[in-house]
Amino acid sequence: MGLGGIKPLSLLLILLIIIALFGTDKLKNIGTDLGNAIKNFRRALNEDEDKKS
Structure with a gap:
């Protein structure tokens, strides 16, 4: 299982799209x-931060 329940194959398909x-x-x-x-x-x-000091 990948990120947040998304399968790695689904992530690859989304990336290709x-x-x-x-x-x-x-x-x-x-x-x-x-x-x-x-x-x-x-x-x-x-x-x-530099201006505050």
């Missing part, structure tokens, strides 16, 4: 944008 809908290039761009957003969020948190 997502890749078919969006394509690998668009998924790569989404991943890059998400990574940049997380990095900027962490940087902003660190700047706020």
